[in-house]
Amino acid sequence: MSMRTIYITRYDLERLNKLIDETEDSFSQDRHYLEKLEDELSHAEVVPPEEIPNDVVTMNSRVCLVDQENQEEKILTLVFPKDADISRGKISVLAPIGTAMLGYRTGSVFQWDVPAGKKHFKVAKILYQPEAAGDYHL
Template sequence: MKTAREIRITERDMAQLRKFIEDVAWDDPRKRSELKDLEAELDRAVLVDDDHVPDDVITMHSEARLVDVETGEEMVCKLVFPDEADIAQMRISVLAPIGTAMLGYRVGDHFEWKVPAGNRTLLVKEILYQPENSRGA
């Protein structure tokens, strides 16, 4: 799904995502595949303290500007839990292939997003909002 670049996940996001994986029903084959993909990403992630996460990392509830490397098309999306997802508002579920793919990447990183026609390579251009670095602002 992604290149093998290092990804960073906050302790809080890791705990919430692990709990989500534990609590969700695994009986749907499609969901099972998505959960396994997310679990694999969590297993390879570098854990960072919530108060010391760099402000250029995509964490849960971050809003990021992404650029399709091939077409130059830009999109702004927010990474959310499945029950908060709304494609019309570009609130992308962490279980969606693009959501799992973008989690933990930094500004300047490229990642692959699997689509029916193959793979798209996206660039993390900018973090517009990251909850960990907006506290007290």
């Protein structure tokens, strides 16, 4: 992931920082992803939920992604680890793709490392963003 400015709501920042603090205290295989998430949050532009642009991937956003290698679409909802359920398309913010897509905007291409190299997805469309729907505390 390259250095970029992401938008995040105050509420999401508080919950993500709490998640980082709680998870850091345990022996976790997610430690590497926690560090990436911490890095992303360290340069985030924090805004009130009412002011987040409606084309930004926030927590609990449902997003249509396009794999840049094969043009296949994937619909995912970015959630906290306790709500993750890949069979229902709910991906944890601590999963590689979850950490990578947080804060990206419609039309952006993001990448993350996989064992075979790098994966690239384009944010084709945000199907649901809590803040745009007036759901400020999901």
